[in-house]
Amino acid sequence: MLVYITIIIAVIALVFEFRRQLMMLQQNSYRNDRYSRWLSTSQDSTSAMRLVSGAVLLASLSTLTPAIWISAGLICAVSLTNTIILARKKYKKPLVMTRRASRILLTMLLLAAIPTVICLFVCQAQGASLIFVADIILAAFCFSQSFALVANWLLKPVEANINRKYYQDAERILRGMPDLKIIGVTGSYGKTSTKHYLNRILSEKYDVMMTPGSFNTTMGVIRTVREYLKPYNEVFIVEMGAKQPGDIKEICDLVHPEIGIVTAVGEQHLESFKTIENVQRTKFELIDSLPTDGLAVVNNDFPFVANRKVDNVKCIRYAVSECGPAQYIAEDIRYSAHGTSFTVVTPTGEKFGFSTHLVGECNVSNLLAAIIVALRLEVPIEKISYAVNDIQQVEHRLNMKRTPGGVTIIDDAFNSNPTGSKMALDVLKMMTGGRRIIVTPGMIELGERQEELNAKFGEYIAGAADIAIIVGHYNREAIISGIKSTDTTSLDVHTVNSFSEAQQLLATTLKPGDTILYENDLPDTFK
Template sequence: MIRTVREYLKPYNEVFIVEMGAKQIGDIKEICDLVHPSVGIVTAVGEQHLESFKSIENVQRTKFELIDSLPSDGGLAVINDDFPYVANRPVSNVECVRYAVSNPGNAGYVATDITYTPAGTQFTVRTPQGASLEFSTRLVGECNVSNLLAAVIVAMRLGVPEDKIRYAVGQIEQVEHRLNMKRTPGGVTIIDDAFNSNPTGSSMALDVLAMMTQGRRIVVTPGMIELGDRQEELNRNFGQKIAASADIAIVVGEYNREAIVDGINESKEKDASSATEVHTVPTFLDSQSLLGSILRPGDTVLYENDLPDTFK
């Protein structure tokens, strides 16, 4: 027998948070029918799992199953306008608060003045009332700033004092393999974004890498998968972004190699100042051997995605 979430909550529980993932239409509605959420956050609608969704319109429809499930009395939708297929979707069934980092046009809450360092990120939240709240976090990357912005909005709506929100943001630990940053004894900064890679996330990770200017910027990647008939196109675009963000690219494996390298070379042809050095290796172990021979103190290495070497 399927039990609802309410049956598991204790009298002293005040807030229940659930992450809702999906790979096909109806997945999120099914979870909503169990959870009965009152607040819904749509963090993104992007080109991922296209092999199962078939189109970004289907991704949008599925993500907004959460918003459509919110109660008209007291429901709150918090949605990220940085994604076109979030920004262009009207919400009329509940109160809707929009937030943004890079597309602030219609957003009530905006994160600005973002600065990345090996120690983390500083940013400012501007509210609809004109207030400016400054935050520091150990996390890096626009995606993390964006997610924190959504969390700040909900915390403020729940009446959490600003000083406690600020303290909580500063205490959040980095998540392993998700833009996790650390420093080696040899003075090399490692950005570990190996858990997953999609077009939006990989672009944000490269933005972080681009800001690390103490030494050379190096990206190690096998590229992105599960992109359907846009696999080659999006990995070529990924290569173009690498050319604008990294000094050295180490492309692992064969599956996306041609598309990524073509993208890098296309950018180098268009921009004479682009001089990204490209290495191709068959396995992740080979990439580590190569890194061991070229790394210098002050360099930054981004690991973007970690497809197993058996995936060709």
């Protein structure tokens, strides 16, 4: 009976572990190369849970027949422990059980079932103990990453065929809407906020659909077209993300945008792009795809946008800080506890004043891009002004709120980057009513410049905050070295292992009037 119970518990532990590995594969965009890189850097293959399970497996395989009950007991104990640990574990971005994820999980389980069933028949035929079946299941647990990699590889042609059918269906839908105005928005950062702001402003005149959430991949856009786009929509705003060259062109080949916005070209995703020149080429795939009667709207505040020549389509350049040859400029930017006021100067010299609940120069820049496109689409200026004043802050993107206890929270937890983090610190620096506190794990996906840019981030922290709480180990040394490189002696630095520990620390130190900046929140693939 103990052996049967052991097998059942081992199977449950294996399912939990397969789901965890599938979650990590999903967070790595179902790409085996990225998932393999995560495995090599995360030390997941040599985790304590896996090492203990491996030790129990070896002990079981070396145990003589009279000690089968000992083997069963050990496997049962370790499998039960693993099950409890995995069942209780909380994730920032849990597994989304899509149809693709379901197919991969089923394939993983089938791959594990093949040797298990063979072992079962062999044991029954030879009268051997079924403890060897439990050994096979525990071995699958120890090498669960291999099952994820193989299952994903085996299903690659299946997924390609399914995606091709979805792609063709989305093409058919778009062909049936020839009057639909399609606007593409891309950039190293700022594209999601710009998409939301543009959606709100254009809604004053048009029936608008935008890609929801972070549906900024080809499949995300396809899903939006097939499931959300309606025949009566007049404008379709498409956020376009990229992890490698060609990603944005692939989206453009599907939707054929007539207006393109490039919000930024910066040091983001350098781990996959390698150089900022590759980032530039990829972001400008949007502009290169525009028709001759289209419009490019690009942000000249970034050198690798300003130095990119655009001669295939009319190009409007805008700026907030590096005005230079920009045609549209935001000036007289003023912050208050209620938000921001600023003035937009047009190419003809006209000036329009705007007020918004948003804060930060980056948000003014994103609003400026949206205003330019709205003017192009003939939205009346009074409606634009009303919409800008009505725009709500996008969650986790320099979102400011006050607690009943008098503490101001600046939530900039989504996808931090060198430019955006500096802007967020500039906002924190202006908060002089109490202590200024930053909670951050630093920035990721910066390739060879990871340590350098996080050290620079530490220098900015030293000049803007009174208390710094550094979360996790991934960037801790780099950020602290940057802080120490400055002459600041008043900054109070704390290191914690998780955001929950940071919250516990804040609970004992916060006072009315304090301001907290949450800058980035690393996914489960980083420690």
